[in-house]
Structures are given as C-alpha cells and as structure tokens.
Amino acid sequence: MPAERRSLRSNNKPDTSSSANGEKANSNSQSSGVKDKAPTTRAAANKAKSASTKKDAKGASNDNMGEDDQSHMNGSKSTENGVNGSEDVEMGEDTAGAPTSSSNASKDRKSNEKMTVVVPPTKGSRSSGKDKEEDVKMEGAEDGDVENTEPEVDPTTKAIQDIKSNFTLLERAVAHFDPRFTLRVLRSISSMRKHLTPEVLAEVIVETYSASSSTASFLLEALGQANAFENAPASSQMEVDSDKKPIPKETLAEVDAYLSILVQIYLFDQREIQKGVQFSTSLIERLRALNRRTLDSLAARVYFYYSLFFEQIAPLPPSPAAAVTTIRQPLLAALRTAVLRKDVDTQATVMTLLLRNYLSTSHISQADLLISHNPFPVAASNNQIARYMFYLGRIRAIQLQYTEAHSHLIGATRKSPVSQVARGFYQASHKLLVVVELLMGDIPDRAVFRQPALERAMHPYLLLSQAVSVADLDAFLNIVNTHSETFRKDGTYTLILRLRQNVIKTGIRMMSLSYSRISLRDICLRLGLDSEESAEYIVAKAIRDGVIEATLDHEHGFMKSKEVGDIYATREPGEAFHERIRACLALHDESVKAMRFPMNQHRLELKSAQEARERERELAKEIQEGDMDDEDAGGDFDAI
Amino acid sequence: MSDLQSLVSELHGAIERKQFEAANELLSRSKRALLMQNALIPTPSTPPQLVALARQVLELGALASIRQTDAQLFTRYYQQLQPFYDLERHAGMPGQSSSEVDFSTSQRSKITGLYLLLLLSMGDSANFHTVLEGLVEEASLKGGRVEDDACIKYPVELERNLMEGSYDKVWRETKSERVPSEDFGLFSNVLVGTIRNEIAGCSEKAYPSLPISNAKNLLFLDSEGAVIEFAKERGWILRDGRIYFPVEPEATARSERDILVASGTVIENALGYARELETIV
Numbered sequence: 001m002p003a004e005r006r007s008l009r010s011n012n013k014p015d016t017s018s019s020a021n022g023e024k025a026n027s028n029s030q031s032s033g034v035k036d037k038a039p040t041t042r043a044a045a046n047k048a049k050s051a052s053t054k055k056d057a058k059g060a061s062n063d064n065m066g067e068d069d070q071s072h073m074n075g076s077k078s079t080e081n082g083v084n085g086s087e088d089v090e091m092g093e094d095t096a097g098a099p100t101s102s103s104n105a106s107k108d109r110k111s112n113e114k115m116t117v118v119v120p121p122t123k124g125s126r127s128s129g130k131d132k133e134e135d136v137k138m139e140g141a142e143d144g145d146v147e148n149t150e151p152e153v154d155p156t157t158k159a160i161q162d163i164k165s166n167f168t169l170l171e172r173a174v175a176h177f178d179p180r181f182t183l184r185v186l187r188s189i190s191s192m193r194k195h196l197t198p199e200v201l202a203e204v205i206v207e208t209y210s211a212s213s214s215t216a217s218f219l220l221e222a223l224g225q226a227n228a229f230e231n232a233p234a235s236s237q238m239e240v241d242s243d244k245k246p247i248p249k250e251t252l253a254e255v256d257a258y259l260s261i262l263v264q265i266y267l268f269d270q271r272e273i274q275k276g277v278q279f280s281t282s283l284i285e286r287l288r289a290l291n292r293r294t295l296d297s298l299a300a301r302v303y304f305y306y307s308l309f310f311e312q313i314a315p316l317p318p319s320p321a322a323a324v325t326t327i328r329q330p331l332l333a334a335l336r337t338a339v340l341r342k343d344v345d346t347q348a349t350v351m352t353l354l355l356r357n358y359l360s361t362s363h364i365s366q367a368d369l370l371i372s373h374n375p376f377p378v379a380a381s382n383n384q385i386a387r388y389m390f391y392l393g394r395i396r397a398i399q400l401q402y403t404e405a406h407s408h409l410i411g412a413t414r415k416s417p418v419s420q421v422a423r424g425f426y427q428a429s430h431k432l433l434v435v436v437e438l439l440m441g442d443i444p445d446r447a448v449f450r451q452p453a454l455e456r457a458m459h460p461y462l463l464l465s466q467a468v469s470v471a472d473l474d475a476f477l478n479i480v481n482t483h484s485e486t487f488r489k490d491g492t493y494t495l496i497l498r499l500r501q502n503v504i505k506t507g508i509r510m511m512s513l514s515y516s517r518i519s520l521r522d523i524c525l526r527l528g529l530d531s532e533e534s535a536e537y538i539v540a541k542a543i544r545d546g547v548i549e550a551t552l553d554h555e556h557g558f559m560k561s562k563e564v565g566d567i568y569a570t571r572e573p574g575e576a577f578h579e580r581i582r583a584c585l586a587l588h589d590e591s592v593k594a595m596r597f598p599m600n601q602h603r604l605e606l607k608s609a610q611e612a613r614e615r616e617r618e619l620a621k622e623i624q625e626g627d628m629d630d631e632d633a634g635g636d637f638d639a640i
Numbered sequence: 641m642s643d644l645q646s647l648v649s650e651l652h653g654a655i656e657r658k659q660f661e662a663a664n665e666l667l668s669r670s671k672r673a674l675l676m677q678n679a680l681i682p683t684p685s686t687p688p689q690l691v692a693l694a695r696q697v698l699e700l701g702a703l704a705s706i707r708q709t710d711a712q713l714f715t716r717y718y719q720q721l722q723p724f725y726d727l728e729r730h731a732g733m734p735g736q737s738s739s740e741v742d743f744s745t746s747q748r749s750k751i752t753g754l755y756l757l758l759l760l761s762m763g764d765s766a767n768f769h770t771v772l773e774g775l776v777e778e779a780s781l782k783g784g785r786v787e788d789d790a791c792i793k794y795p796v797e798l799e800r801n802l803m804e805g806s807y808d809k810v811w812r813e814t815k816s817e818r819v820p821s822e823d824f825g826l827f828s829n830v831l832v833g834t835i836r837n838e839i840a841g842c843s844e845k846a847y848p849s850l851p852i853s854n855a856k857n858l859l860f861l862d863s864e865g866a867v868i869e870f871a872k873e874r875g876w877i878l879r880d881g882r883i884y885f886p887v888e889p890e891a892t893a894r895s896e897r898d899i900l901v902a903s904g905t906v907i908e909n910a911l912g913y914a915r916e917l918e919t920i921v
Binding site: 368 | 765766767769770772773774776777778780800803804805806807808809838839841842843844845846847848850851854858898902905906909913916920
C-alpha cells in the first residue's frame, strides 16, 4: 500500500510542484500527520479532475479497484471477488444514472482521498471499498430525496438507505476529524424520524453488526427485536454471510452512537418512556467509557434524549422529588468529564440540561451556583447558546438584575431559530423579554406583538404593556387577575406582580411632565393609592431614584416639577452613539471570527509562493544566461 | 429514639423559658444523636418518625437562633431544613399519596417566613425573590396564592410596600398587632431602622427644607429630640426649627468638571474608532 501511495503521488507531482522542490514537499507531507496528506492529494485530484474526462475518471476508479483486489489477496479471495463484482455493476449503473461529470469526478476525488488518508492497509482498503458502495447508495438516496413525492419509493428501503448513507458521513467525519459531517448526520434525523420502525432499525443493525456483537444485541433488545438475526430472511442472510462475517469488521463507535440515538428517538416517539429510561441509562454508561472527540456531538444528543425521558416519568418536575432530580448526579459527572476532555458539545448541552432541570423544580439558587462556577463554552452551537441565554435571562430576572437579564434575553430571541419547529422557544423568550423590558421601565416595541408567530400567544402581554404605558393601575390589576392562569403557565407571574411599582412610577412621571405643580392629594387620587402619606413617600422615592426631577413641599402638600433640561446638552446622545458603534464593531469582529477557512490552505499558499519564487529564480537565471548568450553572441559578432 | 423524643420535649421547654444556654447545649446533644442514627439528612430509608423528629430538632434550633439574633446560625438551620421541606412539598403536590411522615408538627411556613424577613432586613432582594419564586410556583400548583399563608404574606407585603415606597404602610405593619407571631416582631426594629434610612435618603433629595415637627412624623420618631439627634447623625443643618438638607456641590463647578471628563471620553472614543477603522479597512 505505501508503495502504491507514493507512486500515486509521484504521478501527480508534476502537476502541483516543480521538480526542484518536489522532493521536499513530499518528505514534508510524509513526515507530518495523516491529516496533511488529504489536501495535497485533493489539490492534485482537483487539477486532475479539470483535465480528465468522464472516462478517465472511471478508469481511475477502476484502478483503485484493482488495488482493492491486490490488497485483499491475503484475505479470502472468493468472497472479495463477489463484493467487487457487485460493486462493478453498481458503478456501471451509477455512471449511467448520473451522467454529470462533476459528481463522477467528485466521487473519484473522494475515493482518492480515502486511499491516501486511511493508514492501516487492510482496513483502509476495506473501508474505501465500502465507501464507494455507500457513495453510490448515497447518491441514490439524494435522488430519492428529490423524488420524494413519488409514491413508488418505498419508505422502508429509503430509510434504510438514508441511515446507511449516514454511516459514510460518520466514517468521513472520523477520518477527516471534521465535525461538520457529524452535524449533517444529526440534521438529517428530523426528516428520518417519521420512517423509523423497529423493522428498519433491526435490519440496519443486522446488516451492520455480526450476530455476536454485544452492541447489536444491546440495541435490538431495546427495540424488542432481540432475535432479529435469526429472523433475517435467507437471502439477506447469505449476503450477510458473504459480506460481513468473514471479516469481523470493527464498527465505529460513532455508528454505534448514531444507531443508539435513532433507537432513543424511536422509543420516545412511541412513548415507551420506561424502556427509554432504561436504555438511555445503560447507553450513557457505555458512552462514558469512550473518549473520542468525533463522538462529542453525538454524545451530546444522547444526553439530551436521556434527560427528556426522565422528564416524562412519574413524579413530574414541579415536585422537588421529581424523577429529574435523580439524573443531576450523572449529568454533573458528564459535565465534569466533558470539561476535562474539552468536549464543547457535551459541555454545552449538559449545562443547559442541568439548568432546565434545576429550574423545573424551582431550585434557582442551585442553578445560579452552577452558572457562577461553570463558564459556558463560547464555541457551543447556536441553539445551545440560545437556550443557555434564555435560562440565564430567567434566573437574572428573578434575581432583579434586569439589565443583565435583558441583554441575555435579547440574545436568546435573536439566536432563536424562527422556523416552525422552534416556535415555542421563540414565544417563551419573547414573553420573558417583554416582561423584563416593562420591569426596566421601557415599553416594548409594538412591532414585537405584530409578528404572526407571536400575535396570539402574546396577546395578554400586549394588554399588560398597554396598561403599564398609560399607567392605569386598575386596568393593570384587572389584566393580571384575568390572565393569571396564562402568566403562571408561562412562569412570568411573579415577575408581573413586581410590575405594580412600575405602573405607579410611570404614572408619577407622566404627571410630573404634564403639571408644573400638583397636589399630593391629586396624585393619590389619580394613581388609586391608599393615602396621601403613601403618595408623599412614593414621590420622594421616585425623586431619589431619578425617575422624575421635582421637589416636594411638605407643608403645602404639593409636588413641584423642575424645568426639564436640554437632553442634547448632556452626555447622553454621545453615550448612545458610542454604544451603537461598539455594537457594530462587535458584530464585525464576530463575523470575522465566524468565517471558516479550509484546513491547511496556508500550506498551499506557501507552496505556490515558493513555486513563484522558484520560477522567478529560474527566470532570472535564464535571463542571466540569455544575457551571457547575447554577450557571447555579441562578442562573437564583434570578433567577426 | 425515645431518647431523642425526650430531648425534643426538653428543648421545647428550654426555648419556651428562654433558657438559651441550656437550649444550645440540648441542641448539640440532639444533633449528635441524629447524626448517630444518620438522620440529619433524610434518605428514603430513614424511618418516618425519625424524619419528623429530626425536623423538629432543626426547627427548634432555627427558632432558638433567631431569638438569640444569630442570623448566620439561623441561615444554616434553614439550609439544613430544606431537604425536609422538599419532602413536604413533594407530599403536598396534588395527586400524591400522603406519605407516612407526619407533617402536622411542621413549622415550615413560619421558618420560611422568618427567613424571607431576614433576607429583607439584610436587603438581599435577589435571594428574597429566588425563595419567593419557588413558593409562588408551589402555591399556584395547588391552585392557591402565596398570600394565603399569613406567615409568608407578611414579608411579601412588606417587600412590596418597601419597593413601592409606601413606607407608612411598612411602619404600620411592623406594629405589634399586625405581626403574625412574636418571632416576626424581632425584625421590626431592624426594619424600622431600614425604612428610616430610606426615608432620610429620599428626603434629602426631595425636600429643600422641612420643619422639625413634620420630620418627626415623616421619620416615625417619638420626639423632636430624637429628630435632632438623627439629623446630627446624618449631617443635616438645623436652623430656626427647620431642617435644611445639604445641597449638592455647586452646579457650575460640577458641570465644568463634567465637561473635562466628557471631552476626555470623547477623545478616547474617537481614537478608538479610528483604530478600529484602520484594522477593518
């Protein structure tokens, strides 16, 4: 194999680099890790691709297959031939079915990559062979996606194909150490969810694992299909025999985790909560033993469903003895492990799960302690950040830190996905945000209530903000009473009760603006307060808190407003301007940070720079030589 | 177990008779006894009678500490009581079968109310609301309101009035007949002190001057002599039977300094923008 590889590269070499530094580049990539090799050959393949025709591409892949054959010589020959034969047919079909040269070339490129990337020879060739097979299937699946509406596509086979094609992505994620492939797999779950049946899952498991595999029996047991291996139809048994059994291939831990997630989802959708609880608990045990960074995002998802199951069982959350409290210990342990392993995905997910857990039983101080001791990973996925900000905003609002709560909730609403699926989160965070804005003495923007996604759900909050903005204490209390059920359900009731003083403050401010002098008695009447004394104290407090600019006259019992100064003479506009500029600059920085650069791109640039220098030098040399020639010639000429 | 029972009744008597020395001694003995039986923290395996006894010991300890005005010790007892109260909350949930633990002797609302009042008197409103949030949630699950419980209602109303600024209501609430139990009365002095300081702070800003006789009423002080003393403490100027509140330093001088500070920040900001622009363009 290594010899093959080298020859492959040396063929490509003239394309990429001049012969002078070719040796150097080669030795470079040889000495550095596996990852480095992929881009160089990819570049080579890219260049080759532009030159090669479709036929060439096919030829290349045939070449690869030849390698396969060679490397499997030491394996059992007959079975391998069978596999290769079937591959050949599929290849043919594929080239006929998808005649675009780009797909072909890209496939060619992929297989090339595989050839060079995977190090152990037997396994590498094995997986590359499989890879191609899966590639074909994946393309078929993508076609299937396009023709989704057509009834002839059997959902079962399609689901199986989908799942299997995801295995390829997972393998690629492991090989390239690129979490994007894993994320793609996780994204596809939602569309696949409807088609999950125990039969589909069992079939995939039977085809993926050998009968003796403990993972397989573990998964099948959870599905209630424990004897799937015996039940497998004879024909497929044959295939299984010939395909898998002779080489007990190691399935990737990622594939295990992926299938487990599917099983979890299936159990959850079937409301088999008790079973799911058991399955998830033992699944977590299995996962904790593994330490693979490519497993992180999958593990995070496993924890998510794990907690979801526990939220559904018997003593339900508001009770302090709820079942969710029992998973705090495992979750905290998972958090610790994730932090130690720098596993950002699991860390972020488990943090939000824990916060949700604590808040569900109103253990707010514990949640606060958790936050104060654990920094949230900055690199977490957007959804986790949105969730975290929501919980944080809620906790801060309860603790009367409205400014902080406001900024967190703004973040949560902005980061919240606006799609249909996440509408609940969008509404919940907006509700909280509106209440916090009211508590801060601001009146929320009317446009918030007009969004179609929010209009109905936010109606009580609209009435509330109207009451606060006109400072009508009676109307406010009315609304709180009539909608108290809704507010309690949304968890905003206690916050809304705190609004009473804001209503009063707004009222005082309005009176201070409209009257230059008003008696305390009038204030008392207008605000519906109990006594004049109360009114006096309240106004005094408002003056001290800076709500209004006024003085009180105790002997005559009136409030005298001060002249309102020119706001533009103060520093306020400047500060607001500065605030905005800072926000814009922060946005710019964030977007620069968010840009993604292909791995090892700088090496290519370095090389091309080196090439250019080389060329320049050669050119200079040529010119020099040319000059010499000229001189020589001139000299000759002169001599003649 | 019977040992513990007698300890508890002794403890009761000691606290009733206000013999705190003896009570403290009894408390440490009974806590040791609890520890021996591993009942200081309730576990599912703890026998129900023991749970009730342990809770009683801790509650008595909390009451004893509050009567000795030891806030830290009280807070510690309160924290220790939380697992017991969680059990009670759980049993109180609708649809829960009644557990064997006897909750009739529980003084949960009283202890919680006292804790709320303690937080209020310390001005720790963040924690106050954190505790309250849990209570409101629990009450609304039962279909009631927090205010249904007299011991909880008292601190809740006090807080609401304090935040609103109706200090006269707070003053009236702290009068003896409104206080739900004598233990709550212990906080009255602290609270009156708090509101007096609040009022003083507000008055400084709100009034240019105030007759001493009016100030007496405003500050809930008993005599004009007390007003004069209080005024001296805060550094107010007394002249012709009126209080003149110290005016803030001259407006002109302040604005000049303001401008200096402001121009400094403006220059700083502008330089910052220039630097950022340089990096972007």
